[in-house]
Amino acid sequence: MVDARIGVLALQGDFAEHLSVLTSCGYRSTEVRSAEDLEVVDALIIPGGESTTQLKLIDRYDLRDPLRKRTSGGMPVFGTCAGAIVLAQESSDGEPPLGVAPFRIIRNAYGRQVDSFEADIDVPRLGGTVRGVFIRAPIIEDSGSGEVLAGWAGRPVLVQLDNVLVSTFHPELVQEPRIHRYFVEELCGSM
Ligand code: GLN
Numbered sequence: 525m526v527d528a529r530i531g532v533l534a535l536q537g538d539f540a541e542h543l544s545v546l547t548s549c550g551y552r553s554t555e556v557r558s559a560e561d562l563e564v565v566d567a568l569i570i571p572g573g574e575s576t577t578q579l580k581l582i583d584r585y586d587l588r589d590p591l592r593k594r595t596s597g598g599m600p601v602f603g604t605c606a607g608a609i610v611l612a613q614e615s616s617d618g619e620p621p622l623g624v625a626p627f628r629i630i631r632n633a634y635g636r637q638v639d640s641f642e643a644d645i646d647v648p649r650l651g652g653t654v655r656g657v658f659i660r661a662p663i664i665e666d667s668g669s670g671e672v673l674a675g676w677a678g679r680p681v682l683v684q685l686d687n688v689l690v691s692t693f694h695p696e697l698v699q700e701p702r703i704h705r706y707f708v709e710e711l712c713g714s715m
Contacts, residue, residue, distance in 0.1 A: 528712040531556035531565030535581040537573020537606055541696035545704045559590040567600040567712045569704075570607030572659070572694045575631065578610055579619035588622065595624045600687045600711035602704075608690035609662050625688040626668035633663035645681060645693065647674040650702050656681060656693035664692060687711055 530546055532539045534555035546553035546569075556562050568591075570578070582588050595601050595611075601624065603611040612621045612629040621629075634641070637660055645656040656676060663679050670685035682691045682703070689711060695703040 526708050526713045527552070528566035528708065529554060529564065530708060530712070531562065531568045533557075533568060533570045533578070533607075535585065536577045537571040538694070538696055539569075539571045541694075541699070542569050542571050542604075542704075545696050545699055545701055546708075548699065549701050549705055549708070551704075551708055558585060559587060562587065562590050562594060565599075567708070568594070568602075569707075570601065570603040570610050571696065572605035572607060575606040575609035575615070575621070576618040578606055579621065582610070582622075583619075592622055592624065595622075595687065598687050600689070600707065602689040602691075602707045602711075604691050604694050604696060605659065605661055608664070608692055611688060611690060613668075615662075625670065625683075625685055625690065627664055627670065627683070627690065628666040629662045630665050631662050632660050634658060634661055636660070643676055645674050645676055647682060647703075649673050650706060654695060654700050654702060655698045657697045658693050659697075661692045664690070684711075 611624045612627045614628045616630040640659040644653040670683040672680040674682035
């Protein structure tokens, strides 16, 4: 069991659902809203929500540089949906993302809210499928040198590159614990 303290960026979006998955897995977790909060965590989750709003709040609370420094220093980070956009190198529109992972991402790529959908996603590393909830989800158009851990309809939907994990769906919304466990055990366990 990994004893890392997992932070969840709690500026906007479904951070409460992430905290709830982490708690149900028995991990230590805490909300992150400031550079001081960020200093005391070993890893960070950036939740789903609205990436433009999250990036504006990141700048308002002077978190851009601290986030970039911690992640480039090797802190494990997991972004779901909007969180994946926040971490990308480049996004199709909206606020400039953090540029933590060399991914190019297209926002709202499956269409409007009514085009949101669910699908069973095969994740060979987890030995089975997980329920993928896609809500105004982005498409990772270019995942650079990242390892594609799962795809759907020919597109990467779960990608890892070193200390960075991103999904374009929301394991937290179905309280699916296996991806959070993978993040903590594999990425934080090797810290
Ligand atoms: N469409 C949102 C964005 O661009 C992401 C949606 C989500 O996190 N479910 O930020």
